[in-house]
Amino acid sequence: MRAFRSLALAAGLIASLAVAPTATAGVGDLLVAPTRVILNGGRGTEIILKNVGDATATYRVSAEFRRMTPDGRLAAVAEPNGDEKAAEEMVIFAPRKVTLPPGEPQSIRISARAPAGLADGEYRIHLLFRAIPDPKPVGQPAQSSTVAFQLIPIYGVTIPVIVRLGKVEAKAAIADVRHVTGKDGEGVSLTLSRSGNRSLFGEVRVLKAGVKDPVAIAKGVAIYREIDRRSVAVPRAPGYSGALSGPVTVQFYETTDSGAVLTAETSAVL
Secondary structure: OHHHHHHHHHHHHHHHHOOOHHHOEEEOOEEEEOOOEEEEOOOOEEEEEEEOOOOOEEEEEEEEOEEEOOOOOEEEOOOOOHHHHHHHHHEEEEOOEEEEOOOOEEEEEEEEOOOOOOOOEEEEEEEEEEEEOOOOOOOOOOOOOOOOOOOOOOOEEEEEEEEEEOOOOEEEEEEEEEEEEEOOEEEEEEEEEEEEOOOEEEEEEEEOOOOOOOOEEEEEEEEOOOOOEEEEEEEEOOOOOOOOOOEEEEEEEEEEOOEEEEEEEEEEEO
16 A cells, blocks of 8 residues: 555656656656755655656665865765764665666655754755666677777766754855856856855846846756855846846845745846
C-alpha cells in the first residue's frame, strides 16, 4: 500500500510539473523535482526522479559538499567544516540506488533528524543523482592488441538540501548596478548582499518606467550562508527589444512557500 501511494504521488507530481518547468532539473535522461529542498524541523518530503529516456537506467544517490563563491559558482569541497558535517549526519534519504524503466517515476524519501544541542541556523548538503553506466555486455568480442579507449558520459543532477532549525532570518540588499555588454549580449550586473543566518533564493528583476514587464530578469538566484555578497548577471528579457540604458528600478524577489516576496529594491541609472 505504501509503494502504491508513493507511485501515485510521484505520477501526480510529475504530471503537475509539466506546467511548472522551473521546478525540474534534467541532465541526460533523468528529471529531478524539486530542484531545491528545504526541511524545517522534523518534517520530511519526497524527491521525484523520472527516467525520460527510452531504455532502463540505474541511478545512484549520494551526498556531497559544495560552497558558493563570490561569483555564484558552486565549488566542490574536499574537507567539510563542522556545519557541513552536521548537515550530512542529520539528513536521511532512501533509497540510495534506483533502477527505472523508461517513463517510470520513483520517489526518494528525505528527512532531517537534528541532534540535541545543535545551534539554531541553516545547514546544507547537496544530493547528487548520477547514472550508473551499463556493464560491459556478456559475449562481447575480445579486444585486439591495439589500445583503445571508450568515453562514456556519466550524467548527474545536483540539488541543495537545506535544513533550518529554530529562528532563522535574512535580509537582502542590491548595489553596484551597471549596464554590461558581453558575448551573450546586453545585460545588467549587480552585487546582491545578504545578512542574517540563512540563505536567500529568488529572482532579480530590472524594470523601466512605462514598460509592463521586466526588461532584464535572472531567475533561480541563490546566495548561500557561506558568503555575504555575490555578483549577479541579469540578462536582457527575451521579449524586450528596447534600450536598457536610462533610469531603472532593480528588485530582488525571494521565493517562499506563499509566493514571491519583494525583499530588496534600489534605483539606478544605466
